[in-house]
Amino acid sequence: MNADNCYFWPHKDLLDVTQLSGEDTFHLLDLAARFQEINHRPIKKVPTLKGRTVVLFFVENSTRTRISFDIAAKRLSADTYALTKSGSSISKGESLKDTALTLQAMGPDVIVMRHASSGAAEYLAKLLTCSVINGGDGWHAHPTQVLLDCFSLRQAWEGRFTDHTLLILGDIAHSRVARSNVHLFTMLGVRVRLCAPRTLLPAGAEGWPVEVYSDIDQAVRGVDAIMCLRLQLERQQAGLLPDLAEYSRRFCLSAAHLRLAKPEVKVMHPGPLNRGLEISNDIADAPASLVLDQVSSGVATRMAILYLLATRNGGKTA
Numbered sequence: 001m002n003a004d005n006c007y008f009w010p011h012k013d014l015l016d017v018t019q020l021s022g023e024d025t026f027h028l029l030d031l032a033a034r035f036q037e038i039n040h041r042p043i044k045k046v047p048t049l050k051g052r053t054v055v056l057f058f059v060e061n062s063t064r065t066r067i068s069f070d071i072a073a074k075r076l077s078a079d080t081y082a083l084t085k086s087g088s089s090i091s092k093g094e095s096l097k098d099t100a101l102t103l104q105a106m107g108p109d110v111i112v113m114r115h116a117s118s119g120a121a122e123y124l125a126k127l128l129t130c131s132v133i134n135g136g137d138g139w140h141a142h143p144t145q146v147l148l149d150c151f152s153l154r155q156a157w158e159g160r161f162t163d164h165t166l167l168i169l170g171d172i173a174h175s176r177v178a179r180s181n182v183h184l185f186t187m188l189g190v191r192v193r194l195c196a197p198r199t200l201l202p203a204g205a206e207g208w209p210v211e212v213y214s215d216i217d218q219a220v221r222g223v224d225a226i227m228c229l230r231l232q233l234e235r236q237q238a239g240l241l242p243d244l245a246e247y248s249r250r251f252c253l254s255a256a257h258l259r260l261a262k263p264e265v266k267v268m269h270p271g272p273l274n275r276g277l278e279i280s281n282d283i284a285d286a287p288a289s290l291v292l293d294q295v296s297s298g299v300a301t302r303m304a305i306l307y308l309l310a311t312r313n314g315g316k317t318a
Contacts, residue, residue, distance in 0.1 A: 009308040013125040013132045016141040017184040025150070025184065028304050032151050035307075036300035038075065049076040052109040052310045056082040057100075058135065059090065059115045064271050064295060065135050065144065069112050072302035078109075078310070096120065097127060104128045109310045113137075131309035139176055145270055146180035148301040150188070152293050153225055156266050162189035167219055169195045169253060170229030170278055173202045177270045178229060182208055195219035197251070216250065220257045225290075227268040228253050228279045244277065254280045258288065266290050 007027045011019060020028075038046055054073040058066050066082070073080045083103075090099055096115075103111060110131045113121050118138030125132040136142040157164055166185055172178045172194055179202075185192050186209045194205060195213040205212055213219035220226060231247065258265055267279070267289045275281050284291060 009312055012309070012312070013121075013134075014143050014305055014309060015122050015125055015132070015134045017143045017146055017180050018141075020143075020184070022187065025147075025188070028147060028301075028308065029151055029154055031304040031307065032147075032297070032301045035075075035303040036297070038303075039296070039300055045075050045077060047077045048307060049073070049078040049109075049310050052076075052078040053107065054078050054080045054306060054310075055103055055106075055108045055111045056080060056135075057103065057111055057113045058082070058084050059096075059113070059120075060136070062114050062135065064298065065114060068295070068298040069133075069135065069144075069302050069306070072299050073306055075299070076303055076306060078306065081108075096123070100124050100127055104130055110306060131312075133305060133309065136176055139174055139179070141180050142176040142270075143180055144298070144302055144305060145177050146184050147305070148294055148298040149177075149181060149227070149268060149270070150184060151297040151301050152268065152290050153266065155293075155297075156290060157224070161185070164224040165191040165193065165222065167193045167195060167223045167226045168229065169216065169219065169226055170251060171200045171231045172196045172205070172229065173200045174232040175229050181227065182210060186210070193219055193223065195251070197247070216253075216257060217260060220253075220260045223261045223265060225266040225268060226253060226257075226261065227270075228273075229270070230272060231274060231278055248277050252276065252278060252280055253283055255282055255286075258283065258286075268294060270294070 038044060056066055056069055070080050090096065108130050110133060111124065112133040112135045113124060114135035115121065115137050118140035120137045121132055121134035134141060134143055168178050168181060182192055192210045193213060194201065194210050195216055198214060201212065265288055267283055269279060269291050273279060273284055275284055283289065
């Protein structure tokens with residue numbers, strides 16, 4: 001399948017959605033739609049990136065992002081190699097810089113990295129000549145997650161972002177997903193609301209281009225989509241939440257909340273889900289849920305990202 005137009009991708013790396021223009025974003029989403037069609041074929045593989053090498057360098061644990069990138073690269077016929085913290089020399093005291101330079105000496109085309117420290121991907125990108133993709137860094141950013149979220153809602157909203165309202169609900173203070181989503185969706189013309197306990201809102205959130213709520217019943221009224229976030233207990237300091245049962249009672253998304261939203265409301269979650277804490281069982285599995293659509297969209301979106309960075313242009317897909 002050939003693209004009708006030639007678009008020259010200007011970015012060596014993908015570190016944050018703040019580097020993307022609207023034109024970049026729509027080109028990437030259009031390309032992902034083409035790759036989504038490949039994913040629906042009986043044989044889900046094309047030779048587009050044959051001979052290219054993708055290293056999955058995950059210093060922080062991941063299931064969805066790592067496997068999604070692995071599948072995406074293999075469907076494009078790239079060779080993939082996975083490296084975790086426990087399986088690398090970092091566990092022996094080697095610096096991130098020396099590990100990265102060692103990897104580059106092996107000649108990869110793209111390194112996908114997840115790290116617990118904000119700014120780690122940018123640090124690598126400045127060191128290396130190969131492309132670097134941020135698979136999530138600390139509380140900072142998760143650009144590929146927001147792009148797949150964007151892809152999922154673009155399909156649900158039939159390509160139109162304006163005149164829609166997205167509610168982001170839950171642990172916003174510790175969420176790189178929330179930060180990335182606020183930037184990209186507001187850039188695309190979506191009205192964004194945040195709802196969380198005051199202790200789980202980031203400092204300065206009132207200055208963001210969003211509406212901020214602490215009452216979920218008010219926050220869900222009239223929205224077109226609700227994105228629940230995982231309660232990131234591993235990143236929190238003690239005392240931010242008095243009790244998990246109380247949090248569930250006040251902020252767990254339920255069917256009663258959906259009745260206050262638009263009739264065609266969509267429900268999202270970047271995963272992993274804590275059922276009964278952030279989202280009720282019936283809503284997680286309801287027809288309104290896009291949770292599994294997000295996973296499917298992730299493969300197509302990451303295929304597009306790998307293609308754009310590995311080839312540094314947007315001319316042909318397959």
